[in-house]
Amino acid sequence: MKKILFLSICILSVLSACKKKADGYTLTVLSGNGQSGEVNSTLPDPVRVQLLRGEEEIGYKQVKFETSTGQILTTTTDDQGIAEFTWVIGCEAGTQTASITALDPGVVFATTVANATGTVPASGWYKPCGIPSTSLYFAFIFQSNSGKLFAAGNQSVYASDDHGKYWYEVSGLSGVYRMKQFGNTLYALSNNGILRSQNDGIVWQSWTPLAATELARNNSHWYATRGNGDMVYSDDDGVNWLNCKGNYTGQNLQFMFTSPNDIVVGASPTGLYYFEDDSLLKRYMLSDNTLGYYESNTLYFGYQGNVQSAQDTLFTASGPYWNFSAGSGASRNLKKYNGSMYVSQFADLYKYGTSGVFFSSPQLNARLLDYVVLSDGAIILSYEGIGLVRKQ
Incomplete structure (x- = not known):
């Protein structure tokens, strides 16, 4: 017994x-x-x-x-x-x-x-865990409202749940070149159409077969740009897409914003545009403007080639806002984190309110493709030919 x-x-x-x-x-x-x-x-x-x-x-x-x-x-x-x-x-x-x-x-x-x-290395940066050593190109880094991070490189998409220390490959996603969030839903723009996730990127489902380069929403209206320069809109949750009217003739709308009065602003190498009554209309004749953001009825963007100062200049819709000498090359990826404004320029990251380079390392002499500044002050950066790095 x-x-x-x-x-x-x-x-x-x-x-x-x-x-x-x-x-x-x-x-x-x-x-x-x-x-x-x-x-x-x-x-x-x-x-x-x-x-x-x-x-x-x-x-x-x-x-x-x-x-x-x-x-x-x-x-x-x-x-x-x-x-x-x-x-x-x-x-x-x-x-x-x-x-x-x-x-x-x-x-x-x-x-x-x-x-x-x-x-932590003396330089303050290191390559995070979970990313294959062969992954040396990440077109973008995206942070969801929950703080979860995503990065797309080559054909794979990786995610991190711990402020970018450890990364893992996301199943069901490939060929993604941009991600957006509206409400609690994530959207992944890919060559195979737009997918969406309603559980913070755990499960992805096809939303529309439209191959879009940018996506914006205002109330029930959706707006998207395509690689051939077309801009389309949908009023039925992405089931049908119609071409916008207007005088836009460029080849690449780089980004889009929505404002409370149903205007979508797009920036391209040929100028800034706004969308009204199903038409895309030119508003600002500025060339070489760079990625920015929209906040409190104000549009922030970078502009290279100020003829008076020969410096990169940060503009709002009302005029010059911030000037700094940035050397050669165009400013990229203007963003706002933790109440401060950031803009990247080649391998460097500038922070509003500082007189010099906020982050730069001679060991990372490569083009800075994208970055995210976290709430604890850590920075995740994507360098061409190097991949993701983390600075604490």
């Missing part, structure tokens, strides 16, 4: 939980404990442990190495009872731990713990 009772307890406790602790064994860290290394890098020395029973060296036993940041490795002790592991520091600065266990099926011989410290 006692044997039957013991067997039942083991089954109910899950087989792995029925492992017995063997007596007399010790597992000791010989070397590699207490090291430090930059986050998302390999420690210089392996962690070496030895399994003993008394003074007897126990060989050919399995040893499992599991870190607090998710690295799991298994190996076997040699004839001297020694096993070693290469420890990859995760993307958390500070103390990281490794639980090391010597075991056989159903038996735990001994356990021990090793520690390491993750440090």
Whole structure:
């Protein structure tokens, strides 16, 4: 009766939980404990442990190495009872731990713990975890209202739930070149049409087959631009799309905004436009304007080539707002985060209210494609030919 009772307890406790602790064994860290290394890098020395029973060296036993940041490795002790592991520091600065266990099926011989410290590089930036080393191009970075991050590179889309420290590939999405959010719904613009998600990007479903480069909404009206220069609108939730009338003849509307009075503003290399009564009408004759944002009835955008100062100039609809010397190249991606205004220019990121470069690194001498500034001050950046980097 006692044997039957013991067997039942083991089954109910899950087989792995029925492992017995063997007596007399010790597992000791010989070397590699207490090291430090930059986050998302390999420690210089392996962690070496030895399994003993008394003074007897126990060989050919399995040893499992599991870190607090998710690295799991298994190996076997040699004839001297020694096993070693290469420890990859995760993307958390500070103390990281490794639980090391010597075991056989159903038996735990001994356990021990090793520690390491993750440090942020002196430059302040590092490549986050989860992104393949071959992913060197991310056209955009997008942050949903919940704080979840998305980035699209090559054909894949990656997401992060922890402020850009760890990333994972999103299933059901490919070829995405822009994402937007309206209300609680996310929209992904791709070569295969527009998909949407109503659970913060976990599940995606097709919304419309329209291949759009930009998307905007005002109440029940939808507006979209296409790569050939067309601008279309829909009043039936994307079922049917009609061409807008007007005098727009450019090839690329770069971005769109909606205002309370049902105007959509688009910027292209040939000027700024507004949308009214199903027509797209020219309003500002400005060339080389850059991405901006719309807030409190004011449009903010960058403009390269001020003939008086030969400087890049930030404009609002009412006139000059901010001037700074930015060297060669055009300003890109004007955004607002945490109450401050940011604008990128080649490899640098400028912050409103500062006289110089807010973020720049000689090691990242590449074109800055996009960026996101997080609520805790961290910045996620996408560099051409480098991929995603994170600065704390």
